[in-house]
Structure formats: C-alpha cells, structure tokens
Amino acid sequence: MTTTRTLQVVGGRLHYEVRGSGPLLLLMGSPMDAAAFGPLADALAEDRTVVTHDPRGISGSVLDDPGQDSTPELRADDVAALLDALNAESADVFGSSGGAVTGLALVARHPGRVRTLVAHEPPLLTLLPDAAAQLAASDDIVETFHREGVGAAWGKFMTNAGFDVGDDGPAGPPGEPSEQDLANSVRFFAHELRDTVRHVPDTAALKAGADRVVVGVGEASTALITHATSTALAERLGTPPAPFPGDHGGFIGQPKEFAERLRQVLTS
Structure with a gap:
C-alpha cells in the first residue's frame, strides 16, 4: 500500500x-x-x-x-x-x-x-577535464530552451549527454507528452539544470x-x-x-x- x-x-x-x-x-x-x-x-x-x-x-x-x-x-x-x-x-x-x-x-x-x-x-x-566546455554546452541548452522551446532543448540535452538519438531526434514515450511532463521540462530547463550541473x-x-x-x-x-x-x-x-x-x-x-x-x- x-x-x-x-x-x-x-x-x-x-x-x-x-x-x-x-x-x-x-x-x-x-x-x-x-x-x-x-x-x-x-x-x-x-x-x-x-x-x-x-x-x-x-x-x-x-x-x-x-x-x-x-x-x-x-x-x-x-x-x-x-x-x-x-x-x-x-x-x-x-x-x-x-x-x-x-x-x-x-x-x-x-x-x-x-x-x-x-x-x-x-x-x-565541474569534475570533468573539459568542464568549461561542458558548462558552456549546458548554458547553450538552456538558451535553446528559451529561444526554441522544450523539444529543441531536449534534443541538444540528449545529444550532449551521449545518447544515440538517431536521425529523428531523441526517442520518447509513446504519444504526446502530458501537460505535467511539459511543465516539468520547463521547470528543469528554466530553473534547475544550471545549478545542478555546476x-x-x-x-x-x-x-x-x-x-x-x-x-x-x-x-x-x-x-x-x-x-x-x-x-x-x-x-x-x-x-x-x-x-x-x-x-x-x-x-x-x-x-x-x-x-x-x-x-x-x-x-x-
């Protein structure tokens, strides 16, 4: 229970x-x-x-x-x-x-x-030998979110993380993301990602x-x-x-x- x-x-x-x-x-x-x-x-x-x-x-x-x-x-x-x-x-x-x-x-x-x-x-x-470059890439993901939205930001995020996203972009769950999924993604890119990776x-x-x-x-x-x-x-x-x-x-x-x-x- x-x-x-x-x-x-x-x-x-x-x-x-x-x-x-x-x-x-x-x-x-x-x-x-x-x-x-x-x-x-x-x-x-x-x-x-x-x-x-x-x-x-x-x-x-x-x-x-x-x-x-x-x-x-x-x-x-x-x-x-x-x-x-x-x-x-x-x-x-x-x-x-x-x-x-x-x-x-x-x-x-x-x-x-x-x-x-x-x-x-x-x-x-911060622990990586190329920390400065990786943090800059993270900043670019956040800027992409503000400029182009959640989908484009997730695409860059998954690619930079090392996932094989293929030619069609990152694979996600079947169907459209829920309103809560989208709200959580907005929260992540706008208010959470930067401080976590730093x-x-x-x-x-x-x-x-x-x-x-x-x-x-x-x-x-x-x-x-x-x-x-x-x-x-x-x-x-x-x-x-x-x-x-x-x-x-x-x-x-x-x-x-x-x-x-x-x-x-x-x-x-």
Whole structure:
C-alpha cells in the first residue's frame, strides 16, 4: 500500500509517498518525480520503508514563488525536513542523476542524516577535464530552451549527454507528452539544470558526513557523460564505482533487477 502525504517546506509544499516497512530508504531524482521511482519503490518495499517525493517545483510539489531556482542545497534542505517529518534521525538514500547531486548536498549540509548514500550517475560537469566546455554546452541548452522551446532543448540535452538519438531526434514515450511532463521540462530547463550541473562536491564533507558514499554507474552507460562524471567522483572519494543494471535510467527499465542490486550495495 502507498500512502500519499504533503509537507510544508521553506517556500513551498512537498508531495511524498511512503511504501512498505522496515529500514528507511529514500529514493530521489531531479527532475524525475516520485512516479518515475514507483516500480523500483514497489520492488524494494518488500523489506524496506521506501519514501519517494516530487522535488520542489516538480509535479505535486508546488512553490510559493514558481520563478525560484532549484538548487541542490535547497533540495537537500527539503529532504532533511522530510526526514524530520518521518521522525527519522537518519536513512539510507538512493539518488539518481540530479537526485544524486541532491544526495551529495544532503550529506555535506546535514551530516549524520545519511547512513549510506548511493549516488547514481550524478551529472557533475565541474569534475570533468573539459568542464568549461561542458558548462558552456549546458548554458547553450538552456538558451535553446528559451529561444526554441522544450523539444529543441531536449534534443541538444540528449545529444550532449551521449545518447544515440538517431536521425529523428531523441526517442520518447509513446504519444504526446502530458501537460505535467511539459511543465516539468520547463521547470528543469528554466530553473534547475544550471545549478545542478555546476555543483562542486565537498569531498572532505562527503567522507565525514555519512557512514558511506557509493557512486553508482550503469553497466550500459559507458558512452554517457554521466559515466565520466561518476568515475571522476569515485576517484575523488577513493572508492570504486558500483555497477548497476542498465544505463542512466536503468531503474526504470529493469526495476526488479535494479532493486536487487541496490539491496546488495546497501548491505555489503
């Protein structure tokens, strides 16, 4: 059974969902919402209390000021508030993509609240040898959004990320995107992407702020820019990256296999 709740946070209201019973595990993305983690959460709820949420400004999590930018630090503070609402001193955390960056900020800003953080493919462009060029490309994606709209921006984003988009552009889900999909995309390009990819992880704080930080990489992600950023972070932390099924969105395509691998990592 899934319980849906809301929480007042600084500057807005957070939508979150609770499943299962057992040790607390938070799953998070950015801009991915709670629904994207539903199948993975269901698979993990057999032996965990699994909490998912919509990041601020995304789907059911509304802001008092819709024009406010979403930074990893603000999102991390939201997660700390969520832990307080759950009466939880600490939890295991799985964050994917921008959610992994949120998790890194959470460990640094709120030490002791995270037992194990699994940071799956954080897009930390600042760690790359060609960081300046990659950040310029990210800025160009945002400018493309403002100039040409969501579709053109996603096309550039997917290409720069390393996905094989083919001659017809990036593949998407069947049918037209919903109004909420479009609104989330607008939010992502206008108020979230820049600050997420510019985050600079505090290595010392990460090593001190959690029992363990594990960097996850998709077994099929070798051509993606997030494979390079994840490898760079793992090198800074002095720990080998942990392989996971699939690519950047492996938890969506292979939720049961991904859940089993996540259990292994959390208990190893």
